[in-house]
Amino acid sequence: MDTLLAEESVLGCMLLFPEETENIHERLKAEMFSEAPLRRIYEACGQLRAEGKTPDFVTAQSVLGSSYQKLMLECCETAPSVSRLADYAGIVLEGWRVRELTAVAVSAQIEGGTSAELIARYRAALDRQEAITAALKEAGIKDFVEAATEYLQSLYEPDKSIKTGWRDFDRVVGGLQRKSVVVIAARPGKGKTDFALQMATQVALDHQVNYNSMEMPTDQLLQRVVSRGTKINSIRLRDRDLTEEDRAKIAKVLDLQAKCLKINFDETTHIDAEVVEGKIARYHPDVLFIDHLGLMSAREQKKNQWEEIAATTHELKALAMKHDLCIVELVQLSRATDGRRPTQGDLYGGAAVEQDADVVIALEVEKFEGFLSGDRSAEVTASILKNRHGGVGELKFAWQPQYHSYVSYETRYES
Structure with a gap:
């Protein structure tokens, strides 16, 4: 499956199966989609969820307008199965990483520079990718019982503070x-x-x-x-x-x-x-x-x-x-x-x-x-x-x- 098809499949799953895909925003960011209209659909779904609304086909169209209807239908028709959402998301992430690094390579070829400067550019791009993917890890939300249980267990563990030597x-x-x-x-x-x-x-x-x-x-x-x-x-x-x-x-x-x-x-x-x-x-x-x-x-x-x-x-x-x-x-x-x-x-x-x-x-x-x-x-x-x-x-x-x-x-x- 190519990257564009995977992007449309992710969006199709989001529009058709909003409950099963509610955690997708912890795995992908809008900038990881290669085309602006696809990024806009992804952002609209995130906006609806932030407002406490279900981001399905109808609600997303109410945010985006009728001009997006054809593209949204194409996305829904592209999505083979929500059970493979993780695979589609992985392809989207990999495609984004390749595009980012390719852009750095093209820029380096055009602008030139010393070996140290070229290495610094690649390193900065890798650092940015690592920062974004790390930020997408699932954040922990705990209710009182879960938090209290973990705290009680921690009392039986060694002190985890970091000693300074003073x-x-x-x-x-x-x-x-x-x-x-x-x-x-x-x-x-x-x-x-x-x-x-x-x-x-x-x-x-x-x-x-x-x-x-x-x-x-x-x-x-x-x-x-x-x-x-x-x-x-x-x-x-x-x-x-x-x-x-x-x-x-x-x-x-x-x-x-x-x-x-x-x-x-x-x-x-x-x-x-x-x-x-x-x-x-x-x-x-x-x-x-x-x-x-x-x-x-x-x-x-x-x-x-x-x-x-x-x-x-x-x-x-x-x-x-x-x-x-x-x-x-x-x-x-x-x-x-x-x-x-x-x-x-x-x-x-x-x-x-x-x-x-x-x-x-x-x-x-x-x-x-x-x-x-x-x-x-x-x-x-x-x-x-x-x-x-x-x-x-x-x-x-x-x-x-x-x-x-x-x-x-x-x-x-x-x-």
Whole structure:
């Protein structure tokens, strides 16, 4: 069966057997149909179902008008059997994927480019396909009895929260919970990337992690990881002011981390939520870091920047829920926090960021003179401003920016 025939068969089954085909919208999207009139029929059926109406031949024609009557009749005559709906849908999906990749190939042939650019185009197309097909997986809707039964059973299972390696943090915050969003906020240059990167590598000992940095290349991230692991001042690493002993130590640390850490670094810039979902579909992370939120692009252009941030945070929260992972967003704090304690209203993006977050952590660094070296450190207060999973209050850390290292040493919190 060719693709066009399969598309008409799917639509014919939908019009003739609306009850048996009510879940088809969880398997296909309108854009997967090759011709605009077929896409319009599919959209009309989805519109009717969303309105609580049965999308059969008569109701669909009332939405589409008489000009679609002939095409709808052809679709109904084409459909051999509703029992083979899954087969028809599979052919439609495969046809869409082939068309998408063929379009990329044709575009590449016309526009040209380096091998790296061509690979990036194909990879972006594959990411988009993975994101869309992953989004079509059936969403779980549970009544109270089903939800209560599952919760009761979960009480007999081990704790599934993702531990960060900071004992006080895990005790107060509850670790990193799946289906949740954690915000780490600070002023520029005040240690939020160091904090997040150390958290990421500690989590990566036991869980798959993706670290998406849109302002720092991978080699600079690795420089921070190496500095912390070797206790070699990061300025010496930057300037290659190293002894043979230093190089041997670095090689040993990197070899050990390569064997133990399950982490991917991604320096793709200007990503939006759709691209993020494609990466989730490809790498299946347990925790995804976004460094930082302000550099993400909105999937659709809005009236202003604040609306775009709101749309992005809503989409990221939905991804965390749908894919059963924790998303950690790094966010800038406003200048108004200089000299006073930050509040949730100081987040770049304001209420939109706060309302979609399960945990909000703001970092404050004590003032220090010059550059820290040796064993010197600066005290950092991590204010837990919001926490749906545990207490709020303060955590204390010793930060050594020369080694990009955080050590937890005191806790004050409220239940």
